[in-house]
Amino acid sequence: xxxxxxxxxxxxxxxxxxxxxxxxxxxxxxxxxxxxxxxxxxxxxxxxxxxxxxxxxxxxxxxxxxxxxxxxxxxxxxxxxxxxxxxxxxxxxxxxxxxxxxxxxxxxxxxxxxxx
Numbered sequence: 001x002x003x004x005x006x007x008x009x010x011x012x013x014x015x016x017x018x019x020x021x022x023x024x025x026x027x028x029x030x031x032x033x034x035x036x037x038x039x040x041x042x043x044x045x046x047x048x049x050x051x052x053x054x055x056x057x058x059x060x061x062x063x064x065x066x067x068x069x070x071x072x073x074x075x076x077x078x079x080x081x082x083x084x085x086x087x088x089x090x091x092x093x094x095x096x097x098x099x100x101x102x103x104x105x106x107x108x109x110x111x112x113x114x115x116x
Contacts, residue, residue, distance in 0.1 A: 020071055027064030034058050052095060059088040 034057035041051045062085045069077035 020068060023064060023071075024068035027061050027066075027068055029061070030057055031061030031065060034061065052092075055088050055091050055095070059085060059092065062088060 034054045037057060038050055038054045041054075042049050062081050066078065066081035066085060069081050
């Protein structure tokens, strides 16, 4: 990609290649951060735990890295990141599907009747 063909780069004089490297490293950084989040949460809980933020960092970091892989035209990298994004999105869907709604937390049938 010709740097002159890409207007408004983040810093004056920055090449398009440098901008893409920042995108790629940014995606990888977010993707790596998920392990730090998971590690700290597991240490705090004193058991292996995967917090919801792990899946969001996985999805966002994976999608940014996928964009970079598409720019690089790397079919191995594209396939890995695309399949991963489907898995992360599916896990988020399962989490939200199985999470009780606010209304379901206090069903009317379990309310304590007033005492006389």
